[in-house]
Amino acid sequence: MACQGLQSGETLASLKKESDSLKKKLEEERGKLNDIELHQVAEKVEMLGALSIKTKRLLKGHGNKVLCMDWCKDKRRLVSSSQDGKVIVWDAFTLNKEHGVTLPCTWVMACAYAPSGCAVACGGLDNKCSVFPLSLDKNENLSAKKKAVAMHTNYVSGCTFTNSDMQLLTSSGDGTCALWDVESGQLLQSFHGHTADVLSLDLAPSETGNTFVSGGSDKKANVWDMRSGQNIQSFESHESDINCVKYYPSGDAFASASDDSTCRFYDLRADREVAVYQKDSVIFGASTVDFSLSGRLLFAGYNDYTINVWDVLKGTRVSVLFGHENRVSRVRVSPDGTALCSASWDNTLRIWA
Secondary structure (H helix, E strand, C coil): CHHHHCCCCCCHHHHHHHHHHHHHHHHHHHHHCCCCCHHHHHHHCCCCCCCCCCEEEEEECCCCCEEEEEECCCCCEEEEEECCCEEEEEECCCCCEEEEEECCCCCCCEEEECCCCCEEEEECCCCEEEEEECCCCCCCCHHHHCEEEEECCCCEEEEEECCCCCEEEEEECCCEEEEEECCCCCEEEEEECCCCCEEEEEECCCCCCCEEEEEECCCCEEEEECCCCCEEEEECCCCCCEEEEEECCCCCEEEEEECCCCEEEEECCCCEEEEEECCCCCCCCEEEEEECCCCCEEEEEECCCCEEEEECCCCCEEEEECCCCCCEEEEEECCCCCCEEEEECCCEEEEEC
16 A cells, blocks of 8 residues: 555665655754754853752542643642542642542543633543533532543543633544544544654643644654644654653743653754753653743653652752652643642652642
């Protein structure tokens, strides 16, 4: 099937060679524009003072690995999902569990809060992403109101609402990302370009942002235009799967976390990687990243149960947060920047401040 379009004298090997040489040329062109490293520019910036970040809350209630969490825009509530099929909505101040839903499948790998705070979306090994409306009535059966919105041909690894409750963006193990209409469940746009499982996605932070970034098992981080479905930028410098991608607060850059035990920082305007966050003592894979509100700190969760805090500009590690007893699956800074929530395979979530 794939070989039908070959012209005479062309073989797969010759085409591969050609694509490799084109890639090399691209790298050379990119290299010519590379004038100075980020940490050199940042030399004059003042060092960060000592950070004292401690666990303020411990959220217990999941019976198995917590795989994902997301903050509500009200800066107070959060939703978490776990391997036992449960999705719980918490009040982070009082630790009250406000809603609980048990899904028919295990491994709920993705959950997201709607911008209005009136619904949550979740999905996982059932290849679907479902939306639940949240009501004030505590006795209401949420499972009955569940609405399957997205349908993939493999597991759902990530989901997020766009800037309204009406559209949902998902990433999947089938190698695609997709944009769905929540009301009708219609596929609005699909995004093809990864050659393996897509493990993470993140929406550009601006209100008008029409781009998002995705990372996957093909070691690539791709930036997409939501309107056209086009892959507008692609970065391939990690040596293993990219587990998480997260936009810088300004929207001009993003960070990625990978199984190669590094986190990397890519500038979209410079079209290249500008920093690598690594230490010889950090040998475990990084599973998740998020920026502080100012963008000066990068919080990264690792498979050795720690959270490392990196100085984004200088590329140095400024702190390590200990507390979890299994790998950290997700870190998210609250919308007002005052707290950090981490989810872990030790069945708990922690709120740090």
